[in-house]
Amino acid sequence: MILEVVILDVIPSREKEFESAFVEASSIIASMAGYASHQLQHCLEKQNRYLLLVQWETVEAHTVGFRGSNEYQEWKKRLHHFYDPFPAVEHYEMIFENPK
Structure with a gap:
């Protein structure tokens, strides 16, 4: 499993509009x-910052499958105009997990 991690800085005062658009685009x-x-998490210290965490089976499922799809074009249309600056995307793999 691969974790996509993205810090999203949304144009100030557009946070609620972004949250609504994100919920609609989630499907x-x-x-x-x-x-x-x-999952989308909201930063407590910086009002216009969000953290997007996406679990993918492989990096290619995200970078080739999703980004190369028509669905990605729709995702872009609905969400990318909220970001300033445009976010960097990173991928992580699990090294250690401490189960309860």
Whole structure:
């Protein structure tokens, strides 16, 4: 499993509009092959910052499958105009997990 990590800085005063658009766009990413789960978290210290975490089966499911799809074009259309600056995307793999 691969974790996509993205820090999203939203144009100030557009946070609620972004959150609504994100909820509506969530079904797009959730429909993709190789998708496992995603969550959006809101930063407590910086009002316009969010953390997007997406679990993919492989890096290619995200970078080739999703980004190369028509669905990604719709995702872009709905969400990318909220970001300033445009976010960097990183991928992580699990090295250690401490189960309860």
